[in-house]
Amino acid sequence: MMAGARAAALIDVGTGMVVRAAGKTGTDLPDALQAAAASLADEARVATSSLGQAHPGGDLDQIMVTTTARVHLTKVLEFRQGDALLLFVDFDRALTNQALAALQVGELAPALLA
Amino acid sequence: MDLPRRGLPPTADADSQDAAVALLGQALLNCAAGRQSGALRVYGQPGGTVHVVDGGVAGIDTPGAPGPDVVLLRSGRVPEPGWQDAFAVAAVDGRMGAELVRRGLIGSGQLEVILRAALADSMFALLSGQVDECRMESATAACLLPLDPPADSAALLSEGLRRLRVLASMPNPVRHDRDRVMRGHRAPPAGSMAGGGQDGILALANGRRTARDIAFALGWGVYALTLEFGRMREAGLLTVSSRRNVTRDSPRDPVPAGKSAPPGGSHAADAAGAGRPGQPPELPRRRKAGSGPSRRSQPASSQPGNSSALLRLLRPGSAADPEPGQK
Numbered sequence: 501m502m503a504g505a506r507a508a509a510l511i512d513v514g515t516g517m518v519v520r521a522a523g524k525t526g527t528d529l530p531d532a533l534q535a536a537a538a539s540l541a542d543e544a545r546v547a548t549s550s551l552g553q554a555h556p557g558g559d560l561d562q563i564m565v566t567t568t569a570r571v572h573l574t575k576v577l578e579f580r581q582g583d584a585l586l587l588f589v590d591f592d593r594a595l596t597n598q599a600l601a602a603l604q605v606g607e608l609a610p611a612l613l614a
Numbered sequence: 615m616d617l618p619r620r621g622l623p624p625t626a627d628a629d630s631q632d633a634a635v636a637l638l639g640q641a642l643l644n645c646a647a648g649r650q651s652g653a654l655r656v657y658g659q660p661g662g663t664v665h666v667v668d669g670g671v672a673g674i675d676t677p678g679a680p681g682p683d684v685v686l687l688r689s690g691r692v693p694e695p696g697w698q699d700a701f702a703v704a705a706v707d708g709r710m711g712a713e714l715v716r717r718g719l720i721g722s723g724q725l726e727v728i729l730r731a732a733l734a735d736s737m738f739a740l741l742s743g744q745v746d747e748c749r750m751e752s753a754t755a756a757c758l759l760p761l762d763p764p765a766d767s768a769a770l771l772s773e774g775l776r777r778l779r780v781l782a783s784m785p786n787p788v789r790h791d792r793d794r795v796m797r798g799h800r801a802p803p804a805g806s807m808a809g810g811g812q813d814g815i816l817a818l819a820n821g822r823r824t825a826r827d828i829a830f831a832l833g834w835g836v837y838a839l840t841l842e843f844g845r846m847r848e849a850g851l852l853t854v855s856s857r858r859n860v861t862r863d864s865p866r867d868p869v870p871a872g873k874s875a876p877p878g879g880s881h882a883a884d885a886a887g888a889g890r891p892g893q894p895p896e897l898p899r900r901r902k903a904g905s906g907p908s909r910r911s912q913p914a915s916s917q918p919g920n921s922s923a924l925l926r927l928l929r930p931g932s933a934a935d936p937e938p939g940q941k
Contacts, residue, residue: 512731514838516780517773519730534776585727613723 502604504571504595509533510612513584516541523590540574540588562602571596575609587612631778634658634745635771641748642767645669653755658745660791662736665757666750670764671733673757678739678791679836680829682732682759688833691728692719711759729761735835737774739826742781743791777837788825788843790836793854795828795843796821800850812846815839821855 507523516538548560563574571591576584587609591601641654642664649669656662662676675681686692696719704713711729715722781787788795796819811832818828825843829836846852 510727512727512838514841515731515734515777515835517731517734519727534772538780611723613727614721 502589502591502601502608503597504591504593504601505589506570506592507533507590509537509588510577511537511540511586511588513541513544513586519585537588540586544574544576544584544586562606564598564602566593566598569593571598571601573601573605575605577609577613585613630744631742634741634743635775635778637745637748638740639771641750642666642671642771645750646767650750650752651754652750652752655749655751656740656745657747657749658740659743660739661743661745662740663755664740665755665760667754667760667762667764669767671737671767671770672760672762672764674733674736674740675755675757676736676739678743678826679735680732680833681736682728684830685728685732685833685835686714686720688831690833691724705758708757708760711762726761729759730765731835733761733765734770734773734777735837737770738777738837739791741771741774742778781840784844786844786847788840788847788852788854789857790825790829790840790843792824792858793843794821794824794856794858795819795847795852796855798847798850798853812842812851815842815846816851819852824858 505523507521509521509523510519511517512519518533518537521533543563544560547563548555551557551560560576562576565572565574569592571593573589573591575587575589577587587605589601589605591598638656641656644650645654645666646669651667651669654664654666656664656676660676660678662674662678664671665673665675673681680688687694687697692714696717697714700710700713700717700719704710711725714720715725720728797816811834814832815828818831823831825840826836828834829839832839843852847854
């Protein structure tokens with residue numbers, strides 16, 4: 501459905517736990533993903549704290565990290581206090597339109613909790 | 615008074631945790647290897663009952679962490695009247711989760727997340743405590759909100775161990791079952807994502823409650839709250855006022871299936887009660903300082919399993935690994 505998508509995971513911000521995961525990133529997916537999950541949760545927490553006390557520019561929505569080979573999109577899913585969830589999607593950069601990927605992730609994410 | 619400590623485990627705790635990991639881990643892996651189904655009684659502190667289905671973990675009852683029912687109700691995700699209606703219809707035959715979804719009280723994806731998170735939290739509570747004995751009973755016990763399909767035991771244990779490592783690596787961690795917390799010398803900043811509930815935490819931090827107590831009261835996970843306590847403590851928002859003494863004597867009773875720990879105020883050691891390893895009690899025990907609802911069935915886990923909804927996000931034909939938790 502999304503061009504270039506390699507793997508996706510739901511990450512619990514409060515614990516850094518990978519709640520669910522799917523996709524293909526080779527044989528190192530579980531360990532790599534688990535290690536990355538806590539960092540992604542911290543990253544989201546730090547990004548939120550940098551928005552200021554009243555979040556005058558709005559709440560955190562997405563974080564995009566690009567490397568020479570990959571695009572990592574992290575979408576904040578609306579959840580309850582103490583239970584924020586992140587949707588993390590790993591894209592192959594050569595196959596991905598970054599703007600389109602961000603749009604698609606944003607549109608499809610709510611269905612994960614429905 | 616803030617108790618000075620560095621590193622989580624005083625030696626006795628570390629030994630106790632090691633024994634808990636070894637005993638419970640082996641028991642769960644044995645269940646998985648034999649694809650057993652039944653109730654794994656965990657004697658110790660906090661102790662509990664692990665609902666095993668086909669070798670996986672479908673639920674955990676323990677007074678050490680709030681179950682999904684407590685999380686759903688105390689957090690306000692499911693309104694009490696709606697819960698009661700669904701409970702009256704579906705609690706008896708194990709269709710509670712499906713009934714909640716059918717009534718539109720919660721999405722199936724949301725429910726699965728809560729079940730998995732609560733299961734991981736309960737496993738953490740068991741592993742971080744004391745395990746004296748594990749005994750598998752082939753007769754299945756009632757589980758109000760089982761995870762279906764069940765969580766992979768090895769993945770659940772792995773997540774529990776990760777949590778223990780994270781806490782052990784913290785310079786000044788809060789003991790979730792012992793340290794009573796109270797407000798610190800600083801006022802909270804407004805709004806942070808996971809800490810959006812800091813006001814609620816501070817309102818309950820009266821010097822008499824532990825992280826576990828407040829987790830039950832708010833419907834949070836014990837581990838998440840313990841981490842949040844650590845952050846708040848570093849920021850001067852919270853301080854540890856005193857520490858509970860936990861009796862570590864004889865083996866204790868597991869939580870009877872379908873029974874839950876009292877939300878808020880109860881002592882883990884009290885909740886564990888005094889047990890007889892040969893004769894698990896059939897009746898729930900009254901716990902000191904306990905109050906409020908105590909139905910307790912505990913599903914949830916940390917298994918990074920496959921998700922059809924997630925798979926739909928991926929491009930068709932991307933050779934998605936059907937079970938990313940497996941290599």
